[in-house]
Amino acid sequence: MVGGGQLARMTCQAAIALGVDFRILVGSASDSAAQIWSAVTLGDYRSLSDVASFAAGCDVLTFDHEHVPGDVLSDLRTAGVVLRPGPDALRYTQDKLAMRDRLSALGLPCPRYTAIKNLADIEAFGSWPVVLKAVSGGYDGKGVWVCSSAGEARDVLSHSIELMVEEFVPFERELAVLAARSPHKQGAVYPVVQTVQQDGICREVIAPAPGLDGMRAALAQELALRIAAELDVTGLLAVEFFDTGDGLLINELAMRPHNCGHWTIDGARTSQFEQHLRAVLDLPLGSTDLSAPVTVMANVLGGSSASASAAASTSASAAASTSASAAGDVYDRYTHVMAADPGVKVHMYGKEPRPGRKIGHVTVSGGDVRRVRERARRAASFLRWGTEDGE
Amino acid sequence: MVGGGQLARMTCQAAIALGVDFRILVGSASDSAAQIWSAVTLGDYRSLSDVASFAAGCDVLTFDHEHVPGDVLSDLRTAGVVLRPGPDALRYTQDKLAMRDRLSALGLPCPRYTAIKNLADIEAFGSWPVVLKAVSGGYDGKGVWVCSSAGEARDVLSHSIELMVEEFVPFERELAVLAARSPHKQGAVYPVVQTVQQDGICREVIAPAPGLDGMRAALAQELALRIAAELDVTGLLAVEFFDTGDGLLINELAMRPHNCGHWTIDGARTSQFEQHLRAVLDLPLGSTDLSAPVTVMANVLGGSSASASAAASTSASAAASTSASAAGDVYDRYTHVMAADPGVKVHMYGKEPRPGRKIGHVTVSGGDVRRVRERARRAASFLRWGTEDGE
Numbered sequence: 001m002v003g004g005g006q007l008a009r010m011t012c013q014a015a016i017a018l019g020v021d022f023r024i025l026v027g028s029a030s031d032s033a034a035q036i037w038s039a040v041t042l043g044d045y046r047s048l049s050d051v052a053s054f055a056a057g058c059d060v061l062t063f064d065h066e067h068v069p070g071d072v073l074s075d076l077r078t079a080g081v082v083l084r085p086g087p088d089a090l091r092y093t094q095d096k097l098a099m100r101d102r103l104s105a106l107g108l109p110c111p112r113y114t115a116i117k118n119l120a121d122i123e124a125f126g127s128w129p130v131v132l133k134a135v136s137g138g139y140d141g142k143g144v145w146v147c148s149s150a151g152e153a154r155d156v157l158s159h160s161i162e163l164m165v166e167e168f169v170p171f172e173r174e175l176a177v178l179a180a181r182s183p184h185k186q187g188a189v190y191p192v193v194q195t196v197q198q199d200g201i202c203r204e205v206i207a208p209a210p211g212l213d214g215m216r217a218a219l220a221q222e223l224a225l226r227i228a229a230e231l232d233v234t235g236l237l238a239v240e241f242f243d244t245g246d247g248l249l250i251n252e253l254a255m256r257p258h259n260c261g262h263w264t265i266d267g268a269r270t271s272q273f274e275q276h277l278r279a280v281l282d283l284p285l286g287s288t289d290l291s292a293p294v295t296v297m298a299n300v301l302g303g304s305s306a307s308a309s310a311a312a313s314t315s316a317s318a319a320a321s322t323s324a325s326a327a328g329d330v331y332d333r334y335t336h337v338m339a340a341d342p343g344v345k346v347h348m349y350g351k352e353p354r355p356g357r358k359i360g361h362v363t364v365s366g367g368d369v370r371r372v373r374e375r376a377r378r379a380a381s382f383l384r385w386g387t388e389d390g391e
Numbered sequence: 392m393v394g395g396g397q398l399a400r401m402t403c404q405a406a407i408a409l410g411v412d413f414r415i416l417v418g419s420a421s422d423s424a425a426q427i428w429s430a431v432t433l434g435d436y437r438s439l440s441d442v443a444s445f446a447a448g449c450d451v452l453t454f455d456h457e458h459v460p461g462d463v464l465s466d467l468r469t470a471g472v473v474l475r476p477g478p479d480a481l482r483y484t485q486d487k488l489a490m491r492d493r494l495s496a497l498g499l500p501c502p503r504y505t506a507i508k509n510l511a512d513i514e515a516f517g518s519w520p521v522v523l524k525a526v527s528g529g530y531d532g533k534g535v536w537v538c539s540s541a542g543e544a545r546d547v548l549s550h551s552i553e554l555m556v557e558e559f560v561p562f563e564r565e566l567a568v569l570a571a572r573s574p575h576k577q578g579a580v581y582p583v584v585q586t587v588q589q590d591g592i593c594r595e596v597i598a599p600a601p602g603l604d605g606m607r608a609a610l611a612q613e614l615a616l617r618i619a620a621e622l623d624v625t626g627l628l629a630v631e632f633f634d635t636g637d638g639l640l641i642n643e644l645a646m647r648p649h650n651c652g653h654w655t656i657d658g659a660r661t662s663q664f665e666q667h668l669r670a671v672l673d674l675p676l677g678s679t680d681l682s683a684p685v686t687v688m689a690n691v692l693g694g695s696s697a698s699a700s701a702a703a704s705t706s707a708s709a710a711a712s713t714s715a716s717a718a719g720d721v722y723d724r725y726t727h728v729m730a731a732d733p734g735v736k737v738h739m740y741g742k743e744p745r746p747g748r749k750i751g752h753v754t755v756s757g758g759d760v761r762r763v764r765e766r767a768r769r770a771a772s773f774l775r776w777g778t779e780d781g782e
Contacts, residue, residue: 009407010407012407012427013404013407013408015427016400016401016403016404016427017404017736017737017738017739018725018737018739019737019738019739019740019741019751034429035429036403036406036407036428036429036430037427037428037429038425038426038427038428038429038431039427040429188733269733269734269736269756270733278729283725283726283729284725284726284729284730284733285729285733286729286733286734287733287734289734291682291683291756292682334409334674334675335674335675338669338674338675338676338677339675342579342660342661342675342676342677342678343660343677343678343680345408345660346408346409346410347408347410348408348409348410349410350410360410365660365682
């Protein structure tokens with residue numbers, strides 16, 4: 001697996017159970033997965049020679065992110081490396097315009113969009129607000145901007161990156177579906193979930209999506225399986241939807257384990273991480289059945305930097321220390337969270353708690369969606385480093 | 392954790408989620424846990440200096456086996472190492488006579504027993520069959536012998552090890568209970584399970600024990616919690632019982648994650664491995680609730696050496712290779728098992744498949760105990776290396 005973030009880290013847990021010889025290519029020995037795993041190679045995912053020499057020891061190459069450059073992927077394929085997913089599929093996660101063109105050509109429901117070059121193009125597209133998207137990448141860690149005025153759009157345009165515009169969809173809620181597909185063309189799909197975003201960051205996932213009409217749920221699952229097949233995805237495909245009340249529009253795609261599927265570790269028979277390994281190794285796919293009526297995942301985010309460093313300077317309990325050096329008080333917080341609710345499952349990533357950064361997640365399973373959400377939020381809020389809702 | 396076997400390996404999965412700085416002391420880099428984990432120290436658990444220098448980097452020392460010599464444990468404690476469980480508790484897993492004396496003094500139900508020195512002592516104890524036990528350790532990897540005649544007993548006596556004799560209990564079935572206890576003296580107990588042994592090896596665990604009377608289940612749980620408290624156990628305590636139909640007799644104790652609790656990874660809210668970490672780190676204990684009505688665990692055993700090496704020489708699928716060098720055909724077998732039953736959870740330990748050796752386990756969850764047992768047995772039998780029931 002190229003990449004050593006939390007997705008690789010949680011894939012390690014699945015690799016332990018399957019007993020597969022799993023190796024990771026990481027940028028730094030302090031990466032989330034590199035902290036814990038034995039078979040770690042240091043290298044740059046943008047460097048053909050680094051990735052190629054890592055791949056030489058592997059039967060299959062897969063990814064915990066979509067940032068390996070397209071030309072590196074093509075060259076690896078030419079060199080005979082087995083890439084799952086392959087470059088032709090991954091392209092649609094790296095080029096949003098190509099993704100929209102392809103899905104539209106398939107007749108699949110997307111927001112209205114077009115490529116733009118300047119403000120006149122945006123103004124010709126429609127009325128404010130609009131959504132500007134970087135076709136690839138972005139700047140300042142962002143690739144999507146909701147613009148309510150020409151002034152806001154001009155600011156984005158000033159960065160001279162390739163942009164597209166999409167209609168602003170006044171959705172009722174966001175849904176997501178995770179499908180898996182193997183080289184044998186077996187498909188599997190998890191129940192539709194509801195995702196709750198705040199400031200562009202996923203805060204919460206509710207599985208299954210509460211009160212979702214059965215027909216609409218089946219449609220979303222069918223769309224995910226169809227996209228996986230049409231785009232020849234191997235491994236996982238996450239499809240994010242806008243639920244407009246009237247119907248579904250496809251928002252984003254990802255071809256790897258995804259935040260919308262973290263709940264599966266504790267809430268489904270097969271975790272998304274095991275499913276991804278099974279898919280890319282061409283093993284038969286696992287059951288996507290729920291293991292509880294409702295599971296809610298809440299992300300644990302780093303707080304503001306000032307209070308985060310204050311939190312980090314409080315003394316650790318005598319019991320032990322954590323992998324994340326700045327998370328010294330993790331045990332004090334664990335004590336509260338675990339004592340308050342013995343059913344909470346904690347997953348920490350060993351990451352420095354920078355503001356807004358996902359440093360872990362919690363899941364809670366149960367019968368009543370309101371109660372389970374409340375428990376998950378409360379636990380995530382307790383664990384949040386250095387912010388008012390965590391103190 | 393001292394020891395790098397499958398118990399340490401599965402504890403690694405829990406340590407990843409909790410984000411604790413978990414380290415293991417292993418005898419060899421090829422040990423089950425050492426294959427996958429980053430923080431590995433090579434050393435001999437019988438050597439005070441090896442264990443002490445490993446412990447110097449740790450806040451708490453715990454164990455994946457009970458073989459660290461008593462004098463090493465005492466010296467570590469004197470040196471200020473925090474041992475969980477401590478030497479006074481561990482003694483009862485290392486000296487079966489001391490364990491029986493202690494439990495009997497507490498008035499807890501045990502088989503009739505006595506220390507013996509020779510055949511006359513055994514014949515004075517009662518009629519055949521009897522059970523001879525090594526007070527500590529044993530020979531040829533065994534410590535328990537059911538003897539039906541003076542001749543069989545003479546053979547055991549010839550090895551000049553310290554022995555005790557116990558009455559042969561004609562039990563209806565075997566039960567086990569797993570409890571956890573923290574330095575804070577918090578206790579937690581899992582549902583009572585039924586264990587199915589064959590040739591002295593655990594083959595199957597059914598959780599919860601089918602058809603068990605509620606009063607008897609509560610009694611078994613209470614006994615486990617009481618023993619944990621009386622013996623001042625920190626971490627896990629596994630208590631194995633004989634169910635004689637008339638009542639329960641305590642068979643064996645273990646103070647670590649135990650084979651009778653592997654089902655908890657997939658069948659309980661908190662796995663025994665996470666629970667052990669929480670207990671020894673003095674974190675509040677996790678929920679022991681079931682996550683399915685029935686979960687059955689079946690051990691995957693290595694077959695006869697002749698056919699095992701034949702199995703190992705069959706070609707691996709192109710997809711990937713396994714950690715266990717002799718388990719080259721794991722993918723062919725995975726394909727069958729996973730295709731036949733997508734709900735099976737496979738856990739392999741990366742161990743060479745020697746005859747009778749536990750090299751992995753499978754779990755199946757569901758609603759109907761007969762059907763779930765059948766599925767688990769079938770999966771384990773498919774995965775068994777190099778034996779008639781695996782071919």
